[in-house]
Amino acid sequence: MPGQNKMPDQAFSRPLVLGIETSCDETAAAIVSADKQILAHRVLSQIDDHAEFGGVVPEIAARQHISHLDHLLKGLMEDAGLGFKDIDAIAATTGPGLVGGLMVGVMTAKAVAKASGKPFVAVNHLEGHALTARLVADIEFPFLLLLVSGGHCQILSVSGVGDYERLGSTIDDAAGEAFDKTAKLLGLPYPGGPAVEAAARAGNAARFSLPKPMVGKPGCDFSFSGLKTAVRRLAEDCVAKRGMLYEDDRADICAAFQQTVGACLVDRLRNAIALFRTRAGAGKFPLVVAGGVAANAYLRAEIEALAAKEGMLFHAPPLSLCTDNGAMIAWAGLERFVADPGIDDADVSPRPRWPLDEKATPLVGHGKKGAKA
Numbered sequence: 001m002p003g004q005n006k007m008p009d010q011a012f013s014r015p016l017v018l019g020i021e022t023s024c025d026e027t028a029a030a031i032v033s034a035d036k037q038i039l040a041h042r043v044l045s046q047i048d049d050h051a052e053f054g055g056v057v058p059e060i061a062a063r064q065h066i067s068h069l070d071h072l073l074k075g076l077m078e079d080a081g082l083g084f085k086d087i088d089a090i091a092a093t094t095g096p097g098l099v100g101g102l103m104v105g106v107m108t109a110k111a112v113a114k115a116s117g118k119p120f121v122a123v124n125h126l127e128g129h130a131l132t133a134r135l136v137a138d139i140e141f142p143f144l145l146l147l148v149s150g151g152h153c154q155i156l157s158v159s160g161v162g163d164y165e166r167l168g169s170t171i172d173d174a175a176g177e178a179f180d181k182t183a184k185l186l187g188l189p190y191p192g193g194p195a196v197e198a199a200a201r202a203g204n205a206a207r208f209s210l211p212k213p214m215v216g217k218p219g220c221d222f223s224f225s226g227l228k229t230a231v232r233r234l235a236e237d238c239v240a241k242r243g244m245l246y247e248d249d250r251a252d253i254c255a256a257f258q259q260t261v262g263a264c265l266v267d268r269l270r271n272a273i274a275l276f277r278t279r280a281g282a283g284k285f286p287l288v289v290a291g292g293v294a295a296n297a298y299l300r301a302e303i304e305a306l307a308a309k310e311g312m313l314f315h316a317p318p319l320s321l322c323t324d325n326g327a328m329i330a331w332a333g334l335e336r337f338v339a340d341p342g343i344d345d346a347d348v349s350p351r352p353r354w355p356l357d358e359k360a361t362p363l364v365g366h367g368k369k370g371a372k373a
């Protein structure tokens with residue numbers, strides 16, 4: 001993760017914000033400063049606790065957050081050489097996400113805020129992903145954002161802190177969910193994204209042809225559930241022909257799947273860029289990719305090529321800031337605190353569903369974090 005731990009006598013500019021992330025299967029926290037330093041960060045993944053179930057089990061996740069958050073925060077403050085009184089605001093993911101985990105993070109953050117007399121800032125997890133680009137690069141508003149994670153797949157026009165317009169969204173599965181389900185079908189470990197990407201490296205994408213849902217249609221919405229069914233059929237065909245699923249079958253299916261997801265993302269983004277330009281104008285605007293799936297090197301390269309072709313400035317955060325982490329929540333909290341220094345969300349409760357664009361019509365579909373807001 002970029003940024004270095006700083007002792008209090010070293011220079012940083014205020015505000016300093018502590019951010020806590022517990023919306024899914026990572027217990028994470030970080031402290032960031034206004035001059036974009038990550039003074040300390042800790043993340044504890046629960047992957048091993050959920051792996052045997054092939055997905056996140058909400059009760060296990062909540063219990064693990066309860067067990068680990070206190071120690072994680074203690075260690076974080078020691079790493080930074082700071083006490084809670086040195087922090088200007090305490091932020092926590094308040095939604096969307098698994099309600100048990102959200103409650104652990106929000107209650108802890110509110111307790112720390114109350115005890116140290118600092119404001120609590122309720123952060124939308126999606127806004128955390130959205131604003132991460134501004135923590136690591138000089139990205140100005142407005143920008144176009146592709147948010148692709150395990151629970152979400154949407155394209156947003158970002159005009160400012162708290163100012164989002166959803167241009168498109170998945171109507172069923174999220175992209176990361178499609179990776180996770182494909183991995184499960186092929187006997188690859190959880191989480192599926194990195195496993196599918198690794199297997200695809202040795203694969204021949206041209207061996208199989210998969211349907212490309214929504215491609216060529218107007219609009220910017222996605223659909224990935226049909227792809228999963230097509231992958232299942234391919235795997236069954238391979239087994240029927242050769243008696244079992246061989247390494248090369250698995251690699252070729254993964255490569256075809258990844259290429260197809262890439263084609264879908266690029267096609268939808270092309271329409272979104274045109275739509276974004278009707279609002280923002282013809283300039284060279286940033287195209288930001290965020291969320292866990294943005295860690296995929298093949299997809300990043302495909303989207304970067306599209307950005308170059310369309311005259312947009314491609315940006316994707318470093319891999320450690322793509323998947324869930326505390327710095328993204330601390331930074332989004334800091335941006336909100338700077339925009340409104342009198343902020344205090346002490347009365348705000350966890351929201352399992354919390355769309356970034358509250359005006360957009362909700363779409364059907366349920367992922368590991370509930371409906372894809």
Ligand code: KG4
Nearest residue numbers: 149150151176191193194292293296323324
């Ligand atoms: O943002 P994130 O950590 O959590 C959510 O907010 O959902 O994203 C996790 C998702 C998982 O579905 C995981 O399989 C996917 O991101 N992912 C990837 C890769 N690394 C993580 N998908 C494709 N390729 C990757 N390298």
Ligand code: ZN
Nearest residue numbers: 149291292324
């Ligand atoms: Zn996330």
